[in-house]
Amino acid sequence: MPEIPRRDFLKLITTTLLTACGLLGLDTVIRFLHSPTNSPPQTVFDIGAALEYPVGTRTLLPQIPVVLIHDENGFSALSLICSHLGCTVEKKADGFICPCHGSHFGENGKVLRGPAGKELRSLRVETTPDGQLHLFLN
Amino acid sequence: MIRCVAWLPSLLALINLMRPSFFHHLHPPTIPAPQAQWRYTLGAGGIAVFLVLVLIITGALEMFYYTPTPDQAAHSVQTITYHVTMGGVIRNVHYWAAQFLMILMTVHLIRIVFTGAYKPPRRFNYLLGLALFVIVVLINFTGYILRWDQGIQWALVVGTNLLKTIPLMGDYLYEILIGGSQPGSATLIRFYAWHIFGLTLLAVILMGWHIFQVRRDGGIAVPPPSLRTDLQRITRYELVRREVLAMLLTSTVLIVVAGFAPAPIAAPIEEITAFSSDSRAPWFFLWVQQMLKWGDPFLWGVLAPLATLTVLVLIPYIFPHPHESELGRWFPKSNWLARLILTMIAVLVLGLTLLGV
Numbered sequence: 001m002p003e004i005p006r007r008d009f010l011k012l013i014t015t016t017l018l019t020a021c022g023l024l025g026l027d028t029v030i031r032f033l034h035s036p037t038n039s040p041p042q043t044v045f046d047i048g049a050a051l052e053y054p055v056g057t058r059t060l061l062p063q064i065p066v067v068l069i070h071d072e073n074g075f076s077a078l079s080l081i082c083s084h085l086g087c088t089v090e091k092k093a094d095g096f097i098c099p100c101h102g103s104h105f106g107e108n109g110k111v112l113r114g115p116a117g118k119e120l121r122s123l124r125v126e127t128t129p130d131g132q133l134h135l136f137l138n
Numbered sequence: 139m140i141r142c143v144a145w146l147p148s149l150l151a152l153i154n155l156m157r158p159s160f161f162h163h164l165h166p167p168t169i170p171a172p173q174a175q176w177r178y179t180l181g182a183g184g185i186a187v188f189l190v191l192v193l194i195i196t197g198a199l200e201m202f203y204y205t206p207t208p209d210q211a212a213h214s215v216q217t218i219t220y221h222v223t224m225g226g227v228i229r230n231v232h233y234w235a236a237q238f239l240m241i242l243m244t245v246h247l248i249r250i251v252f253t254g255a256y257k258p259p260r261r262f263n264y265l266l267g268l269a270l271f272v273i274v275v276l277i278n279f280t281g282y283i284l285r286w287d288q289g290i291q292w293a294l295v296v297g298t299n300l301l302k303t304i305p306l307m308g309d310y311l312y313e314i315l316i317g318g319s320q321p322g323s324a325t326l327i328r329f330y331a332w333h334i335f336g337l338t339l340l341a342v343i344l345m346g347w348h349i350f351q352v353r354r355d356g357g358i359a360v361p362p363p364s365l366r367t368d369l370q371r372i373t374r375y376e377l378v379r380r381e382v383l384a385m386l387l388t389s390t391v392l393i394v395v396a397g398f399a400p401a402p403i404a405a406p407i408e409e410i411t412a413f414s415s416d417s418r419a420p421w422f423f424l425w426v427q428q429m430l431k432w433g434d435p436f437l438w439g440v441l442a443p444l445a446t447l448t449v450l451v452l453i454p455y456i457f458p459h460p461h462e463s464e465l466g467r468w469f470p471k472s473n474w475l476a477r478l479i480l481t482m483i484a485v486l487v488l489g490l491t492l493l494g495v
Contacts, residue, residue: 034310038318038325065411081411085435086299087292088413099417100292101431115433 043137050075050131058107060091066123066135067091075125077135078109084116096120165377166357171370173358173466174377178253181384182246188385189239190345192392196232197334204284206330208323211286212406219403226400231392233401236278238392240422243271251453251480254460254470255359261454263351266344268450273341279420280333286326288414289404294321296419296430303436321410360466424494425487446483453479 004012045064053059053075059068065080065088080089080096087100095112096105104113109120124136173179203222205214218225247267250256256264283294298321301312317324352358360366404416419427429438457476464470469477 030314033314036313036318036324038316038320038322040318041320062413063409065413080413085296085430085439087295087417088411090413090415099413099415100296101427115431115435117434 041137045135045137047133047135050127050133053133064135064137068125068133068135075127075133077123077125079121079123079137081121082116083111083118083120089120161378162374165374166353168371168373169357169377170360170366170368170466171372172366172368173360174372174380176380178467179358180245180249181380182242182249184381185384185388186239186242186246187345187349188388189235189242190341192235192389193232193239194338196228196235197338199228200232201334206284206327208286208326208407211284211326212404215285215287215403219400227393227396230396230399230401234392234395234399236281237421238388239274240278243274247271247450248480248484251473252477253359253466253468254464254473254476256454257359257459257465258454260355260359263348263355264454265451266348266351268447270341270344270348272447273337273344275422277333277337277341278422280329280337282420283329284326284333285403287404287406289402289416290420291407291410291412291414292417293419293423294325295410296427297423298325300435300439304440305436358466361463365463366466418494421491421495425490428490428494446487449479449483 047061047064047068053068053070055070055072057070059070061068062080066077067080069076069078081087082089082098082100082103084098084101084103087098089096089098089103089105095107096109097103098105098116101115102113103111103116105116105120106112109122111117111119126134126136128134200218203214203218203225205211215229218229220226222228250264250267279293279297283290298312298316301315302308304311313319315325315328316322317328363369407414418424426439426443429442432438453476457479458472460470460473464472
């Protein structure tokens, strides 16, 4: 094994310890900043009685924002958050258009024109025993 | 009135006593005359420093009225703009000084590359300048977000969602910046802290270093004395006189523009996911917004801007430097490649920006 001069050895130890201290400090700062303080967003919405949305209707619920669809297969919902970078899409005659980068989605949420690569998210809707509709974002 | 006039001579006497002032202390005794001309430096760096001073003063004043909470922010901006005496002027000057700073920084960068002034030993200072450029863009963006109105809603959503597209660390970075899984009150206070303190402190430190480094590197880039045709120099008094002139002109332009073109303002955000038709990015990111229309957000929104920055960083390292005798003037022949590359970047960014307007 080659001999290391004492001076170089001490220098190496000092540099290593200082680097380790620095990294520990950085880790502390990153963890500190990562601590979430925004209250988690609402994920379940009570959207009223199922009877209010007859079969064959599509209802825009802008505050969530989704389109609630009631057809022969039952209730379903389409998220209006663009799958590209998260702007809220606008209802047009032939589907939905994102104001930010111009993605065009069909009535069923399929991509008609990019840049979006994925279709609009389909969301789960459940009917409670007393006929209320619950919409789940996750 | 008469009393004020009577005080004037003693005030002048006091100013006289203070000489040589701190202001003069910041300047070298003499500098080469051919390089101390507007047509060589364009005064861009100096005016940028003045704009930073204006921004710090007007920004500090805005802090007395601005409230960084989601339900109050946009209202407090309206209060500053329409209710507070002189508030509209202060806010407009702050806004326009920030936009002019972006333009002057760019002009300064172009001047440095087009005169080959990045040549060693000024290479490190060139990097400091680029770091300042990036930080000032971030300060401008965070300041834009502080309006928290419908005009900035999508810029906030898109800008932060871009972070999520970064592989592996994206989600973590997003949460650090946002303070949760969706923009909210923590987001606004974080952007506020970065805008008025974190980034600004960093910018001020780097700015001091940048200016110090100019003197360290021997002032403005000039050929060595043996190769100079004009050995004339100007005194620091002449230099300060020109600087004061630049400040007066800049202030005039700022006040006139602030008087005629008010800073953007819009209705408060009701809900971060509510539809807003105002979807345009801030003007200095319009080129990125245009690229995002082409497809993959990580490629066009993160990698492409980073690649542009990397090319700028590499300019003093990979392209031939101008010869010493060519320093101190525009368009040195030997750095044509660096100039061509910068021109191409500028044309590309400008073209994409114009498409997005």
